[in-house]
Amino acid sequence: MAAYIDLIGIRKSYGASPVAAVDGVDLSIQKGEFVTLLGSSGCGKTTTLRCIAGFEMPDTGTIRFSGEDITYSQPSERDMRMVFQDFALFPNMTISENVAFGLRLKKMRGRYSEAQIRARVEEYLSLVQLADHGKKMPHQLSGGQKQRTALARALITDPAVVLFDEPLASLDANLRKAMQVEIKRLHRQFNKTFIYVTHDQEEAMAMSDRIVVMNKGRIVQSGSPEEVYSQPNSKFVANFIDRANILTGIVETVDGSTAKIRLASGATLSAPTNDATISGKTVGVMIRVDRVSLGEDGSDQRNILRGIVAERLFLGAKNEYVIELADGAGRISVHERTAGAQASIGDVVPLCVLPDDIRVLAA
Amino acid sequence: MRAFGNKPLVAGLAGAVLLFLYAPLLVMAFFSFNASQFTGLPFKGFTLSWYEKVLENETLMRSIGASVYVGIGTVILSMLIGLPAAIALDRYDFPGKAAFRRVVMLPIVLPGVITGVALLSFYITIGFRLSLNTIMLGQGTALTCIYVTEVFARLQQLGRSQEEAAYNLGASQIETFFKVTLPNLKSAIFGTMLIVFSISFDEIAVTYLLTGRENTLPMALWSILRREATPEINAVATLVIAFSIVLIVIGVVASRGKDLVAASKS
Numbered sequence: 128m129a130a131y132i133d134l135i136g137i138r139k140s141y142g143a144s145p146v147a148a149v150d151g152v153d154l155s156i157q158k159g160e161f162v163t164l165l166g167s168s169g170c171g172k173t174t175t176l177r178c179i180a181g182f183e184m185p186d187t188g189t190i191r192f193s194g195e196d197i198t199y200s201q202p203s204e205r206d207m208r209m210v211f212q213d214f215a216l217f218p219n220m221t222i223s224e225n226v227a228f229g230l231r232l233k234k235m236r237g238r239y240s241e242a243q244i245r246a247r248v249e250e251y252l253s254l255v256q257l258a259d260h261g262k263k264m265p266h267q268l269s270g271g272q273k274q275r276t277a278l279a280r281a282l283i284t285d286p287a288v289v290l291f292d293e294p295l296a297s298l299d300a301n302l303r304k305a306m307q308v309e310i311k312r313l314h315r316q317f318n319k320t321f322i323y324v325t326h327d328q329e330e331a332m333a334m335s336d337r338i339v340v341m342n343k344g345r346i347v348q349s350g351s352p353e354e355v356y357s358q359p360n361s362k363f364v365a366n367f368i369d370r371a372n373i374l375t376g377i378v379e380t381v382d383g384s385t386a387k388i389r390l391a392s393g394a395t396l397s398a399p400t401n402d403a404t405i406s407g408k409t410v411g412v413m414i415r416v417d418r419v420s421l422g423e424d425g426s427d428q429r430n431i432l433r434g435i436v437a438e439r440l441f442l443g444a445k446n447e448y449v450i451e452l453a454d455g456a457g458r459i460s461v462h463e464r465t466a467g468a469q470a471s472i473g474d475v476v477p478l479c480v481l482p483d484d485i486r487v488l489a490a
Numbered sequence: 491m492r493a494f495g496n497k498p499l500v501a502g503l504a505g506a507v508l509l510f511l512y513a514p515l516l517v518m519a520f521f522s523f524n525a526s527q528f529t530g531l532p533f534k535g536f537t538l539s540w541y542e543k544v545l546e547n548e549t550l551m552r553s554i555g556a557s558v559y560v561g562i563g564t565v566i567l568s569m570l571i572g573l574p575a576a577i578a579l580d581r582y583d584f585p586g587k588a589a590f591r592r593v594v595m596l597p598i599v600l601p602g603v604i605t606g607v608a609l610l611s612f613y614i615t616i617g618f619r620l621s622l623n624t625i626m627l628g629q630g631t632a633l634t635c636i637y638v639t640e641v642f643a644r645l646q647q648l649g650r651s652q653e654e655a656a657y658n659l660g661a662s663q664i665e666t667f668f669k670v671t672l673p674n675l676k677s678a679i680f681g682t683m684l685i686v687f688s689i690s691f692d693e694i695a696v697t698y699l700l701t702g703r704e705n706t707l708p709m710a711l712w713s714i715l716r717r718e719a720t721p722e723i724n725a726v727a728t729l730v731i732a733f734s735i736v737l738i739v740i741g742v743v744a745s746r747g748k749d750l751v752a753a754s755k756s
Contacts, residue, residue: 180658181657182654182657182658201657202654202657202658203657203658203659203660203661203662207658208658208659209654209655209658211651211654211655213649213651215651215652215654215655216652216655217652217655217656217669217670217673218652218674219670219673219674219676228656228659228661228669229659229660232659232660232661232662232665233662233665234660234661234662235660277655280655280659281659284659284660
């Protein structure tokens with residue numbers, strides 16, 4: 128079944144560069160979905176978005192939008208609006224004029240009367256809490272207000288898809304949080320398809336229905352925030368999404384869906400797997416900092432590791448302990464609520480982690 | 491920056507530079523009001539008669555008219571070529587772009603005499619009659635490079651995202667140009683107009699070679715000066731300076747006007 132938006136084998140390189148910016152991306156997006164392309168700078172996420180918007184033409188590949196091939200159509204012909212990182216407001220127009228821009232174009236002529244345009248602009252300005260700012264010029268607004276103007280300007284034309292190119296990257300941290308909530312609310316309210324590009328994994332996790340992790344022009348993993356967080360399919364994703372401890376071990380046996388993995392410290396961990404062929408191989412073992420705790424609770428369901436507290440960092444609501452495992456097996460960071468278990472530097476402590484909280488990764 | 495201005499040496503040096511720049515102009519303006527046949531001391535009393543003489547001097551008045559005519563024509567002609575050239579250089583890739591850019595910039599480094607001689611022999615070859623229009627043509631093409639540099643710099647500074655936003659909102663190329671690109675270039679275009687006009691106004695080398703029967707103001711002044719230096723010259727020059735100052739003020743106000751209006755409203 129064809130999805131709402133289909134990217135098929137998109138490849139794009141710039142100029143004479145031998146490295147493709149986007150190197151074979153296949154992606155299907157459902158109607159109403161909030162999809163985030165996540166990756167560090169240069170991973171091809173913005174180029175992919177610009178291909179969808181029509182600002183770039185892929186070298187090869189096809190983009191289909193509700194069944195229609197739009198790969199080479201003009202940006203102005205696509206029912207998609209973009210919100211830019213640098214806001215891209217028109218400095219020669221007031222905020223109201225900026226928001227009304229799309230409605231006053233030749234394309235839209237006759238669809239709205241001047242009175243309707245004015246009413247609609249007011250409606251959308253109050254939607255983004257800028258009702259009193261319509262007469263101002265863009266340079267008189269703060270960064271957050273500018274981006275909300277850009278949002279209203281995009282939404283007012285009632286597009287099928289809204290594209291976001293790192294829209295919050297130039298705002299400060301508090302404002303970014305508030306805008307995340309606002310964008311999420313607008314997505315719920317309008318139920319449009321949102322395609323969002325960011326390098327900020329926290330932002331991606333907070334807002335998206337689905338996260339598409341990209342690296343070196345390719346999609347590495349695509350899944351719900353919960354999935355990419357707890358079941359990363361590679362060390363790259365594990366490291367990119369939040370904090371992860373990654374140890375190395377050798378798989379001793381695979382029994383059904385459980386693997387026994389021996390670390391360099393001699394400790395063995397049991398972890399879930401569905402791949403029997405990893406028996407005898409060296410693998411990566413990922414444990415999230417919040418899924419491991421100090422102390423042992425006595426139940427034999429749990430994996431127990433031992434190590435020495437090498438560092439203790441106070442993070443406010445929680446402490447971070449860095450535990451040095453024996454025999455150079457590596458270090459593990461543990462987040463423990465400040466009110467929870469305590470330890471001091473130099474203490475030998477047990478750590479316990481549930482088998483289901485361990486993820487086996489290819490070495 | 492603040493500490494800089496406090497140092498007597500710096501202030502003295504700056505003062506000296508300003509003195510060398512502007513003292514001659516002030517002296518000239520001063521003697522244009524001197525009721526004496528000769529430029530120079532003693533000051534024999536205040537008079538406006540030199541200004542009256544200028545207004546009565548048909549040759550001078552016609553030459554001012556000719557200069558303004560050439561100046562305006564040059565401004566329009568160089569804009570018509572320079573503006574599209576700058577946009578092409580910034581927005582499009584085409585074969586020979588680098589060469590095109592250098593060729594357009596060449597008149598900046600070419601001495602006026604060379605440009606003038608080249609144009610003169612060209613016009614004679616194709617059988618153009620020399621007139622104010624040939625001057626206009628010569629200056630207009632030579633000064634195109636100023637539009638290209640100024641507008642190109644502004645386009646680079648603007649970036650692409652505003653135009654992309656306009657396309658993205660459904661605007662056609664023409665709508666985008668007139669509603670988004672051009673308004674942002676307005677102050678650059680206007681400033682360049684003033685620069686081009688003032689360069690054209692006092693240009694001699696190209697004009698000298700390309701002029702027909704009619705003279706522009708610098709040419710007229712030149713021929714008067716060769717006979718005798720009357721205070722009439724001082725009066726004309728003072729008028730030109732006053733006119734230039736007015737132009738500069740208009741330019742500054744126009745390029746900042748929008749901000750001022752916006753600021754006073756908020």
